[in-house]
Amino acid sequence: MPDPGSDGLWSIGELAEQAGTTVKTVRFYSDSGLLPERRRSAGGHRRYAPDALDRLRLIRSLRGLGLPVPEIRRVVDERAGAQGVLEDAVAGQLRTLGSRLSALRWQEAALHLVHSCPPEERADRLRLVGSLGTPPSTAPLAGFWRGWLPPRMPAVSRAAFLEAAVPQPPDAPAPAQVLAFARLCALVSRPCGGDTPTQPAAHRAAGARESALLYAGLAEAYALAAPQLRAGADPAGGEALDCFVATYAGVAGCRDTADFRRGLAGQLSADPRLDGYWALVAELITPPGGAPEPTPGSAHDWLLAALHGQTVS
Known part of the structure; x- marks a missing residue:
């Protein structure tokens, strides 16, 4: 690891090199307020304290897990002072991913349902399952x-x-379960005559x-x-x-x-x-x-x- 400059700080290029990332990525995190620079040089270049490396690595790890920028800010902000911030953020991301996965499984089962049915039934099934949200x-x-x-x-x-x-x-429904749920929703939506x-x-x-x-x-x-x-x-x-x-x-x-x-x-x-x-x-x-x-x-x-x-x- 190269030593910091004479002012004890790193340039944006040096910080990016130590983190194994690009200058563009470091600049994005800085502009997003996640990675504050210590100061600017006389020529207007960003200068970072050595402890910015640990913060940058944490930010990249959290981004790798898919956490959005606002949640990352809560985790890395030393002023937050709240206990369990990281645990809450990870738990929230797990819930979000679970919902997305469930939606994809329903879409997959619905597609199998439409794809495998006889051609004369396809339009009716498409209408039924197409009216459902996912999940x-x-x-x-x-x-x-x-x-x-x-x-x-x-x-x-x-x-x-x-x-x-x-x-x-x-x-994780089977295609027949998607069809049953679609028919349930259609059944309760019919007017009682x-x-x-x-x-x-x-x-x-x-x-x-x-x-x-x-x-x-x-x-x-x-x-x-x-x-x-x-x-x-x-x-x-x-x-x-x-x-x-x-x-x-x-x-x-x-x-x-x-x-x-x-x-x-x-x-x-x-x-x-x-x-x-x-x-x-x-x-x-x-x-x-x-x-x-x-x-x-x-x-x-x-x-x-x-x-x-x-x-x-």
Whole structure:
């Protein structure tokens, strides 16, 4: 390493040589405020203190990791005085890269989906997947359910239901999962036509307390039924069904009797169906080649079938 000049400082060329970079790069970092010069010579040339070399190496390392200039400034600025600045900057860059990678994986799977389909289906698939962002947003699904749930439902209960009902897109989807998500978004975007009701009868009488009890109880019943669905068990009575019926009985202020169960089976059978939504959710959350994962919809259908089995026997 050459010694600094008679003034104890390096020229921009000497600093660039020691750092293994170009004068143009050092000038860029200086003009960006990342690498302050100590002073200018009589001829107007930049002069740098020897400690600028360590700072320049740090800047180049951070740039090599893709950190933007404002984040690098926070890290190298000795006046920042904040703990964990480097850790925060690296963590932020990891989040940014994760989002970019997820977007690229969705784009790749969407391209495979369009490329591999029969020519007569290509225009339809292109329209479906072309309407998605990358990575796609779940906002259309959440908006659909917010309009479907009881209007007086408490915020905490609403959030818990949305977490279960709105599937998160996988980071690395298969083409079939991209298609399922695109169809989900298209499904919830369609207007509900005619006078056909779109909400269960239980919603009409559900105030804040009743809706909270209803969905908390149903979530518990669905969780109890999930292992049996995964095992491929036929619908049958048991703890899950008892919890399912008790939830509706509690909201209605009734006792769980044989007559109540018969009436509940008829009421639930007459409720609007959202089977298409839950079938697409199952396609989206099930790993390729795996057994279908239970959803609130498939658990509800299993429990309803079990209820029918009791009431007609």
